[in-house]
Amino acid sequence: DQQVKQNSPSLSVQEGRISILNCDYTNSMFDYFLWYKKYPAEGPTFLISISSIKDKNEDGRFTVFLNKSAKHLSLHIVPSQPGDSAVYFCAAIHNAGGTSYGKLTFGQGTILTVHP
Amino acid sequence: GAGVSQSPRYKVAKRGQDVALRCDPISGHVSLFWYQQALGQGPEFLTYFQNEAQLDKSGLPSDRFFAERPEGSVSTLKIQRTQQEDSAVYLCASSLAQSGTAFFGQGTRLTVV
Secondary structure, three states: OOOEEOOOOEEEEEOOOOEEEEEEEOOOOOOEEEEEEEOOOOOOEEEEEEEOOOOEEEEOOEEEEEEOOOOEEEEEEOOOOHHHOEEEEEEEEOOHHHOOOOOOEEOOOEEEEEEO | OOOOEEEOOEEEEOOOOOEEEEEEOOOOOOEEEEEEEOOOOOOEEEEEEEOOEEEEOOOOOOOOEEEEOOOOOOEEEEEOOOOHHHOEEEEEEEEOOOOOOOEEOOOEEEEEO
């Protein structure tokens, strides 16, 4: 049972345009969400996160939106740059107010390619 | 060190062979996780340590998989009698606090032939 789903295996975007990566989840106990970025032969690196008490979190070119009723989140990258080309993983935690230990449940990943 | 370090980076094992994968977490990090990433999939949770205590091993796929962190720092994931379906990238992650952001190592790519 895939509790976190990224239904788009790949996304191709022109440099300077917006990249939108989507993620859906089924477990209503998830209350903290993260995006990780992964380059080939490297481990995932943390990008941005959002708590379920918020619907938006912004950090520079990266914004994450959360729609709890739809159990959907998205990552917006504006403007996209060639160096953003990587695999992006959505992940979720049942944080339980900070008492849980942070076990991550990941989606399958979306390969983003930004063309110059 | 500056980041999470895993060794070896690549391991080829013959079916039936035992392997040991090492993880050096960021110094002072209490929490340590192991994940398994099959080709084309996201990482999947294997096990969790808080200091030297293994608090969750619910993700270990079989009793051939064993993990330890005896002094609350370095951790080893051991796989006995490897099988082809064990081929994957094994990722280690550590975090400073119980619910802090996890930092990942580069992973060990295991290929069982």
